[in-house]
Structure formats: structure tokens, C-alpha cells
Amino acid sequence: MEELNYQEVVEKIKARFPQGTVKHREDNGRAYIPNQVYTDRVEQATGSRWDREIRDVEINIPHGYVKVIARVTIGPHYRDGVGFAEISDSKLVTNKVDQATNEAIREALDTWEIGWSDLAPYYQKEKDWGSNPALRHLLDSPPPPAGTDPGFQPNAKLERYCIFAKCGVQLTQAEWDILGRVPNLNRDKMTYCYKHLPDHLKRRLPDGVRTKFEQVREETANQSTE
Ligand SMILES: [Zn+2]
Structure with a gap:
């Protein structure tokens, strides 16, 4: 590390x-x-x-x-x-x-x-x-536009691991971030990679947030298989 x-x-x-x-x-x-x-x-x-x-x-x-x-x-x-x-x-x-x-x-x-x-x-x-x-x-410095964070690196891996049985994959910053967007979810306990985030929790995500996340995720996946 x-x-x-x-x-x-x-x-x-x-x-x-x-x-x-x-x-x-x-x-x-x-x-x-x-x-x-x-x-x-x-x-x-x-x-x-x-x-x-x-x-x-x-x-x-x-x-x-x-x-x-x-x-x-x-x-x-x-x-x-x-x-x-x-x-x-x-x-x-x-x-x-x-x-x-x-x-x-x-x-x-x-x-x-x-x-x-x-x-x-x-x-x-x-x-x-x-x-x-x-x-x-x-x-002196103006704020960045809403929805951006200069320290945010979506693909960086965090010291957080999916709790889903036999998964244990290391979460990316983007995955950790999106867990934080699920209302009333304690992500310290309910740590899931996006694949294993239960559907009923995904449904709680604000629409725009979920669509955007899935789009970016698909794009990244396509890039890495090309
Ligand atoms: Zn998982």
C-alpha cells in the first residue's frame, strides 16, 4: 500500500x-x-x-x-x-x-x-x-462547481472490502462514495461493492446519481476490455 x-x-x-x-x-x-x-x-x-x-x-x-x-x-x-x-x-x-x-x-x-x-x-x-x-x-480561490471534488479519484482503491459472502473485493472510491449517497445506510457496516449492493438499496439512490454512476461504470468497463 x-x-x-x-x-x-x-x-x-x-x-x-x-x-x-x-x-x-x-x-x-x-x-x-x-x-x-x-x-x-x-x-x-x-x-x-x-x-x-x-x-x-x-x-x-x-x-x-x-x-x-x-x-x-x-x-x-x-x-x-x-x-x-x-x-x-x-x-x-x-x-x-x-x-x-x-x-x-x-x-x-x-x-x-x-x-x-x-x-x-x-x-x-x-x-x-x-x-x-x-x-x-x-x-482567493473560487469553489469548484457542484458535484466535483478535487481529491476525488473514482478508480482509486480504498481499504474497504465488500462484505458479501465470498466477494471481499476492494472498493473503489466511486463505490464507497455511492454507498454514502444511499439514504440511512451505515456504509461502515453495510460495505458492499456496487455489484453486490442489494437492489432495494440501489433503488433508494437518487435517480440522477444512480444513472450517472452506472453510465460511468459501463464506460470504464468498455475501455478496459477494448
Ligand atoms: Zn462484492
């Missing part, structure tokens, strides 16, 4: 996301990028060679909060992040731990400047971090 090139990985992590990636919170309108997008970016950039680990969980019922420290490791480097969630109802503690964990991981990833160039344009008020002249360079 080729060695992980840390510099290259970091460049891919920091690269701008496609247009439309930034969302706005319903309550206060602040710009954000969904966690799944970050996870997917790091997956793609590292070819699944990264790790996250919960270092500490503090559940403080009297003071009504959960605190989580999480560590993200990429190659030889790791970064820690801290996440908090308020507890108002002790029955919901598990949810709150998840919420704080997500925040902690996001904080850790943030130190690699993930999503900064995408979010900076939304934080241009005088008090906001994005307007700092030292970060002006973040505004």
Missing part, C-alpha cells in the same frame, strides 16, 4: 468544497458545513487511513453538561478537540454525548483548516474571524 503523503492529504482536506456545501442553521442563520461532509472529505483525502478516538467523557449532571475530548489522527499527527453539550433531561444523556463527540471531532478537524475557505465568506463582519486580513488568502 502506498505511503500516506501527509502534505498532500492536508492540501486535499483544506481544499474548497463544491458549491452548495455550506448550510445555514435554522435557529440563528449561521453558516456551517455538516459533519458528514467533513467525515467524507477526510475519508477521501486519506483513503480511509485516519482514526478518531474518544479520550475523555465527563457527564456532569449537577451542572448540566457533557464534555468530550476526542482525538483525530492522520498519519503521524494527531489533534485533540473538545466538545460540550448542555443536558436538560437526564434521559437524553446518550444523545448529548454523541452531540458533544461530534463537536469535539469537528474542533479537532478544524485545526487542519477544513472548510475554512468555504466558511470565511460568511464570517466577514468586523468581529468575525473570516474578516481578519491575515486570512484574506482564504477568499
Whole structure:
């Protein structure tokens, strides 16, 4: 397996996301990028060679909060992040731990400047971090058009293997990507190559996504037999 090139990985992590990636919170309108997008970016950039680990969980019922420290490791480097969630109802503690964990991981990833160039344009008020002249360079590059990702190499093989009995084939980035497009599918568990992805799951894919994927797949297959 080729060695992980840390510099290259970091460049891919920091690269701008496609247009439309930034969302706005319903309550206060602040710009954000969904966690799944970050996870997917790091997956793609590292070819699944990264790790996250919960270092500490503090559940403080009297003071009504959960605190989580999480560590993200990429190659030889790791970064820690801290996440908090308020507890108002002790029955919901598990949810709150998840919420704080997500925040902690996001904080850790943030130190690699993930999503900064995408979010900076939304934080241009005088008090906001994005307007700092030292970060002006973040505004220089335009986003790639929707549906493209500079770190995306459809035929690259990932450290993911089809779980279908006796298959075990190594998934391509495109196959891994499309699993991520099946609504409510946990691709960490339901890891199938496209051939073995059950039909009822294929049917859940958005039409355009499925057609395009199958087209590209057929073209690639034809090329390799010519
Ligand atoms: Zn398979």
C-alpha cells in the first residue's frame, strides 16, 4: 500500500468544497458545513487511513453538561478537540454525548483548516474571524462547481472490502462514495461493492446519481476490455 503523503492529504482536506456545501442553521442563520461532509472529505483525502478516538467523557449532571475530548489522527499527527453539550433531561444523556463527540471531532478537524475557505465568506463582519486580513488568502480561490471534488479519484482503491459472502473485493472510491449517497445506510457496516449492493438499496439512490454512476461504470468497463 502506498505511503500516506501527509502534505498532500492536508492540501486535499483544506481544499474548497463544491458549491452548495455550506448550510445555514435554522435557529440563528449561521453558516456551517455538516459533519458528514467533513467525515467524507477526510475519508477521501486519506483513503480511509485516519482514526478518531474518544479520550475523555465527563457527564456532569449537577451542572448540566457533557464534555468530550476526542482525538483525530492522520498519519503521524494527531489533534485533540473538545466538545460540550448542555443536558436538560437526564434521559437524553446518550444523545448529548454523541452531540458533544461530534463537536469535539469537528474542533479537532478544524485545526487542519477544513472548510475554512468555504466558511470565511460568511464570517466577514468586523468581529468575525473570516474578516481578519491575515486570512484574506482564504477568499482567493473560487469553489469548484457542484458535484466535483478535487481529491476525488473514482478508480482509486480504498481499504474497504465488500462484505458479501465470498466477494471481499476492494472498493473503489466511486463505490464507497455511492454507498454514502444511499439514504440511512451505515456504509461502515453495510460495505458492499456496487455489484453486490442489494437492489432495494440501489433503488433508494437518487435517480440522477444512480444513472450517472452506472453510465460511468459501463464506460470504464468498455475501455478496459477494448
Ligand atoms: Zn462484492
